Amino acid sequence: MAVDERVEKVQQTLLGRLHPLVVPLVVGAGALAAVTYVGNVDPHEGGHYPTCPSLLLTGFYCPGCGSLRAIHDLANGDLAGAWGMNPLAVIVIPWLVWRWIAWVLSAVGRPQRRRPAPAWSLYLLAALVVAYGILRNIPALAPYLAP
DSSP states (O other): OOHHHHHHHHHHHHHHHSOTTHHHHHHHHHHHHHHHHHHHSOTTSTTSSOOOHHHHHHSSOOTTTTHHHHHHHHHTTOHHHHHHHOHHHHHHHHHHHHHHHHHHHHHTTOOOOOOOOOHHHHHHHHHHHHHHHHHTTOTTTOGGGOO
């Protein structure tokens, strides 16, 4: 038996013994702990968090730049400040919460209707994220997208 097969068998055995609700609740608790930490330790002040690797290496804002500051602002009730740091994060966070709720409901036995996304929508999403990453680095076109 190969090492990969043994690891997979152990994972299946361990995860098979857990209640289906354990994993989504652990993920939710981890996310809540992370948001609590970021909400209390201000990323607007230097020295608390590392610099974005993309910004450090290239000097360009990536699509995620400003997300920590946006999460901090959201955790403290400042929607306008969060939007100013990273509008994409402000749009994506409610979707992530919605998907987590669907995961929890599925784990407790309320199956959700699941349909795979059409391929064109995934390509469109990727194109929008790339366009957002480019536009936020061109101040003349979209000055409000830079964090």
